[in-house]
Amino acid sequence: MIDLKSKKIIVFDFDGTLADSNDVKRVAWRILFADRPRSQDIELQKNVEAEIGDRYKILSETFAVAGEEASQIAGLVKKYADKFNELVQTGIAGAGLFPGVLEMLLKLKANHKLYLNSATPTAALRTSARRLGVDAYFEDLMGSEFSKVENLKKISAVEKLEPDNILMVGDGADDLAGAREFGCAFVGIANKYNNWSKENIGYPVFKQVTQIWKF
Numbered sequence: 240m241i242d243l244k245s246k247k248i249i250v251f252d253f254d255g256t257l258a259d260s261n262d263v264k265r266v267a268w269r270i271l272f273a274d275r276p277r278s279q280d281i282e283l284q285k286n287v288e289a290e291i292g293d294r295y296k297i298l299s300e301t302f303a304v305a306g307e308e309a310s311q312i313a314g315l316v317k318k319y320a321d322k323f324n325e326l327v328q329t330g331i332a333g334a335g336l337f338p339g340v341l342e343m344l345l346k347l348k349a350n351h352k353l354y355l356n357s358a359t360p361t362a363a364l365r366t367s368a369r370r371l372g373v374d375a376y377f378e379d380l381m382g383s384e385f386s387k388v389e390n391l392k393k394i395s396a397v398e399k400l401e402p403d404n405i406l407m408v409g410d411g412a413d414d415l416a417g418a419r420e421f422g423c424a425f426v427g428i429a430n431k432y433n434n435w436s437k438e439n440i441g442y443p444v445f446k447q448v449t450q451i452w453k454f
Contacts (some may be wrong), residue, residue, distance in 0.1 A: 243451065246424065247400055249347060250391065252409030253357040253364060256428050256448050257340050258371065261410075263330030271323050279305045290412075293360055293383035294320050324363050331367050339449040344376040346452060352398065355380040356390045358413055387417030395421075408451060415440060426451055 243249075255261040268287045272280040282304050286297045298316045307315060347353060353376055357364045361382030368374040379397075381390040387407075395402065402423040407414060410428040418425035427444040429435045435444045445451065 243406070244350070245404075246351065246406040247404045248352045248354065248394060248398060248406070249451075250354045250356045250394060250405060250407045250423075251448075252407075252411060252414045252428075253355055253359060253367070255410040255430055255432075256408060256414075257355075257373070258331055258336055258367065259334040260327070260331045260367075261430065261432065263334055264327055267323055267326040267330065271319060271326070276305075293358060294323055295360070298323075324366075327363070328366055328370065332370050336371055336373065337448060339447070341373065343449045343452050344373060348376055353377050354390075354394050356387055356394075356407070356409075356414075356417075357381070358383045358387070358411065360384065387413045388420045391417055391421040391423060408448060410435075415442070418442075 251257055253260075254264065268284065272283050275283075279301060283297070283301045286301055291297060291300060295316055298319050299312060302312045302315050344353065355364065355368065355377050357380070359367070359382055361380060361384060364380050364382045365374060368377070368380055374380065379394075381393065385393070391402075391405065391407065395405065398404075402421055405421075405423040406426065407418040407421075407423055408426045408428065409415070409418075410430055410433060412433070415425060415427065425442045427433075427435045427440055427442055428448050429444050429446050437444050
């Protein structure tokens with residue numbers, strides 16, 4: 240059992256934890272290459288499922304394997320990353336936050352410093368958080384330019400606090416791995432993709448993030 244009051248900092252993942260956006264991103268990836276050759280779409284979906292990196296890494300690797308000219312890849316990556324971002328931002332705005340998240344953040348902010356630690360590029364993360372009205376609740380919003388564990392280390396350094404004072408909350412394998420490597424407490428959010436339970440990850444698991452307020 241984790242005493243929430245003993246944690247001075249709570250670090251949240253974004254997609255699938257605070258925002259109902261996992262399905263939004265999956266749909267965006269599935270339709271992104273509608274205008275590309277079928278072989279490139281197959282390669283794209285393979286890279287998405289393998290979680291080889293953020294959107295820029297996925298697109299860059301896809302175009303490289305597809306044999307696009309090296310001089311053209313940067314432009315193609317930007318074009319389709321922008322298209323992906325537009326699809327995702329529209330979808331997230333429609334799907335919104337999970338019920339009770341705003342109220343939870345307001346309560347937690349009274350006694351904790353809050354951070355976002357996401358596998359989404361920082362610029363896109365900031366756009367989503369701003370449109371959903373939650374950006375002001377966080378000390379910083381940290382994206383995929385650095386790994387989850389690197390972001391946790393930065394938070395620790397900025398706040399001059401040891402891992403024992405920090406709680407990471409997320410629904411992804413990278414959230415779990417980052418917390419383990421960093422050495423902080425972790426709470427998992429179960430969903431249809433991860434099938435987590437306390438027994439199979441060794442940490443407390445809830446179905447809704449708002450349940451941590453009662454933790």
